[in-house]
Amino acid sequence: MIIMIAAVAENNALGENNKLVWHLPNDFKRFKTLTSGHHIIMGRKTFESFPKPLPNRTHIVISRQKDYHPEGCIVVDSMEKALAICPENENSYIIGGGEIYTLGLPFTDKIEITRVHNSFEADAFFPEIDLEKWEITESEFNKKDEKHLYDYTYQTFFRKIT
Template sequence: MTITLIAAAAENNALGKDNDLVWHLPDDFKRFKAITSGHYIIMGRKTFESFPKPLPNRTHIIITRQKEYQVPEGCLVVASIEEALRISPQEEEVFIIGGGEIYKQSIALADKIELTRVHTEIEADTFFPEIDLNHWKLLEEEYHPKDEKHQFDFTYLTYLKK
């Protein structure tokens, strides 16, 4: 199994505020969809609740401490990141999509990070963990300037565990 964290974070590692994203980057959404489609995605309950409905063509695993948490058909509920990984397909890439607490718990378990670095500092209440370059190697980097659809410059970064 390859465990990949996928996120968009500002220069100050800001992810979101009040259970919502703090920017609108359509190309990043398209990349997220292309990378995660057809795979298992693991997330915390608040991240799941931030979606209007489950994301198409993906198996959702929601981590929550709520014993009787109700989810739509096709979504799975577990109590821990370890349990989420146990029930994921062992021969596939699985994606951890947030939020901040789930990223923090899983970064040490991850093999890969797909990070969109948004070139701004923004006020937030949820943050991506610091990437320790002693443990991670930058494999790919692709810069995108801001334009009429994208309010900020951003760079796609792919890290592999050393």
Template sequence: MITMIAAAAENNALGKNGEIPWHLPDDFRHFKKLTTGHHIIMGRKTWESFPKPLPNRTHVVITRDKQYNPPGATVVHSLEDALAYCKQEAHTFIIGGGEIYKLGMPYATHIELTRVHNEYAADAFFPEIPESEWQLVNSTFHDVDDKHKSGFTFQSWKRK
């Protein structure tokens, strides 16, 4: 199973200048719950946005830079190489960024999307989910509260 997991605004914004424009603690918990114990595939910019490797996950970083060798990650040079590295895993997650999600769409079997109910200026975007190819199988709304300045919905999609 290959799952793309992301939080994206109504306009599909993911972030700008390597920063996420919202703070949603329940989304962080959701991400941690789903990805802990699994391989996570990401681009170099996503990797570099973390202060340190995420605990209890195998980090697979895609970059064109043949010299790139950060501690705590396995480096590959294409999404196909990343998927080959993870092929023995029952469940692998693609965690971003925008270009990696675009590349991953044809390979994904599932999407876990946190839809943030606002629009933001961004330089990275989640790709459109073609509803002719995908079915929304679960949707859970979370309203604004004292810890969440934006409402959001956890959406689970499965390829038809």
């Protein structure tokens, strides 16, 4: 199954200057739990935003740069090539950024969103989720606290069968 996973603001903001504009430790834990042991697909800028490759995951980086070969990563030049590398009977995750989410949406079966209940200035945005094509199957609200400056909701969407 191809799954998109993202933390997204009310205005679909993802981040600015290749950084998240919020800090939600519980979301990081959820991301780690869901993606560990799986293939993760990302754009070059998203990969470069990490201090080092994420442990216990196969990194597939989409880049148009011909000479781009970060250690420990598989580099391809299209979403189709990235998806072809992923095992057919396992979950694989598309983890960003904005352009990669847009490219990956037509291939996605499930979306895991952490909806951050605020709007932010940003230069990267998640594509609009068309509720004619997607349905929310789970929703879990979380109140802000001393470690989380914003309320947030975990939302699971599945593509509607047509």
